[in-house]
Amino acid sequence: MSDPIKTSLRQLLISYPAGLRNKQDKKEYKDKLLRNNPESLRADATRDGTKITDLLFYTEHTESWLRALTTHYTHHTTRDIQYGRQMTIRADDGDGNLTVNIYKSGMIMFQGSEARLRSVPDDFNTLKTLRGTYTGTERKPGTVQERQPEIGSLRTELNEAREDLHPGDQTMSNLTEQLQSLQVVKEGLQSPQPANLQPEIPSIQPEPQHQQPEPPSCSQIHQDLSEDQ
Numbered sequence: 001m002s003d004p005i006k007t008s009l010r011q012l013l014i015s016y017p018a019g020l021r022n023k024q025d026k027k028e029y030k031d032k033l034l035r036n037n038p039e040s041l042r043a044d045a046t047r048d049g050t051k052i053t054d055l056l057f058y059t060e061h062t063e064s065w066l067r068a069l070t071t072h073y074t075h076h077t078t079r080d081i082q083y084g085r086q087m088t089i090r091a092d093d094g095d096g097n098l099t100v101n102i103y104k105s106g107m108i109m110f111q112g113s114e115a116r117l118r119s120v121p122d123d124f125n126t127l128k129t130l131r132g133t134y135t136g137t138e139r140k141p142g143t144v145q146e147r148q149p150e151i152g153s154l155r156t157e158l159n160e161a162r163e164d165l166h167p168g169d170q171t172m173s174n175l176t177e178q179l180q181s182l183q184v185v186k187e188g189l190q191s192p193q194p195a196n197l198q199p200e201i202p203s204i205q206p207e208p209q210h211q212q213p214e215p216p217s218c219s220q221i222h223q224d225l226s227e228d229q
Contacts, residue, residue: 008121009052009114012043034058034107039131041124043117055110055120061135066102068130072123073098091116 014033020026034042035058044053059065066085070076075090084103091097095115102108110120 008118009043009055012041012055012121013049013052014042014044031058031107039128041121052114052117053111055117057108058106059108059131060106061131062102062104062106062108064131064134065108065127067134068127069100069102071130072127095119 014030016026016029020029030044034040034056038058038060041055041057043055045051046053062084066078066087069087070078073087073089075092076087077090078085078087080086081101083105084101087100087102089098089100096113098110098112098116098120100108100110110117
């Protein structure tokens with residue numbers, strides 16, 4: 001019966017102790033093995049050992065490895081994932097794409113079809129050499145004294161950013177002064193004026209009414225008629 005896993009990948013398989021059956025125990029064993037053997041490519045397989053699931057290794061230089069991978073594989077795309085970066089390498093043949101996960105923890109994992117994974121061990125030494133050329137350019141935390149030039153540069157950029165905000169601050173100051181002036185005018189209009197400044201309102205006198213004569217009484221009419229006779 002032929003081996004379902006090619007020899008080039010079979011020799012990279014992680015061999016778990018017989019007593020490890022729990023998934024968490026196997027994970028802890030694998031993590032310890034990879035950390036104790038940094039940048040040593042290993043393979044993981046399905047439980048029955050018939051299929052390679054991924055190739056992986058541990059490194060303390062994830063940034064350099066990312067640069068090495070993007071330099072070596074020209075046809076690729078990268079994106080952020082929850083715990084690091086993911087790189088998808090497009091294949092020109094029919095073996096499918098190769099996915100590389102670069103985790104912040106230092107683990108780097110290759111995933112894809114078994115035919116695609118077989119090319120990784122052949123490229124690994126070249127990638128490792130490229131990683132070495134980039135390692136010296138990685139940013140390291142360093143002490144405060146060692147990072148004084150960087151801190152000074154950041155301080156200068158911050159001051160320039162503050163100066164860029166001055167025109168806006170001046171505009172806001174002008175607007176504030178105008179609002180205060182308007183408030184003074186408003187208060188002046190609402191305050192009562194002095195008595196000597198209040199305009200005099202002429203009083204309107206009612207026009208005199210002409211008294212109409214009262215009509216003569218009956219006795220007066222009778223007297224006037226007697227005098228005429």
